[in-house]
Amino acid sequence: MNGMVEIRAIVRIEMLDRVVRMVKDSGCPRLTVTRVHAIGAGVDPKSPKYGFEEGSAYVDKAMVQFICSGERCEMFSELFVRAARTGNRGDGIVSIHPVYNVTKIRTGVDGLAALE
Numbered sequence: 001m002n003g004m005v006e007i008r009a010i011v012r013i014e015m016l017d018r019v020v021r022m023v024k025d026s027g028c029p030r031l032t033v034t035r036v037h038a039i040g041a042g043v044d045p046k047s048p049k050y051g052f053e054e055g056s057a058y059v060d061k062a063m064v065q066f067i068c069s070g071e072r073c074e075m076f077s078e079l080f081v082r083a084a085r086t087g088n089r090g091d092g093i094v095s096i097h098p099v100y101n102v103t104k105i106r107t108g109v110d111g112l113a114a115l116e
Contacts (some may be wrong), residue, residue, distance in 0.1 A: 002110060004099040005073045008065040010038060011084040011092040016062045022083040023064065023076065029115055031066035038090070059090060067099050071111055 013018050016033065037058040068076060073096050079110060080094045104114035 003070045004030075004067055004102060005070045006065060006067050006097045006099050007076050007080075007094065008097070009080045009084065009092060009094045010036060010061050010063050010080045011080070012086065012090065013060055013062055015086070015091075016064070019062075019064060019080065019083045022079055023066070026076065026079055027072075028066050028068060028076070031064055033089045034063045034065075036061050036090075043108060063093060065113060067102055092096060 008017070013035075020031070020033065038061045039058045042096050064080075076094065077094045078100075080092075085091055101110060102112075102114045
């Protein structure tokens, strides 16, 4: 895939440290991690929580996201699968989305150079 893409992965909290280390060691210059609540098929039936806001069973997970060259997206997707897999229901998902442009706010630099 040409251009830039955003990769988002929803992973188990207990796998987060391993995932982040592998992504950084593979050359990702910057990433964001956010706590999320997985609802539906992403809930491991062994550890659901119930909350009024969610209105349903949920599980705390982490969303790791970053932008990279489209040429590297398959490599990162495979890395997430290797790093986050436990073999149990609720291991998470990886999604890849096209990015039209990135601009570094501090310098005004556009494109892949803005990620460095």
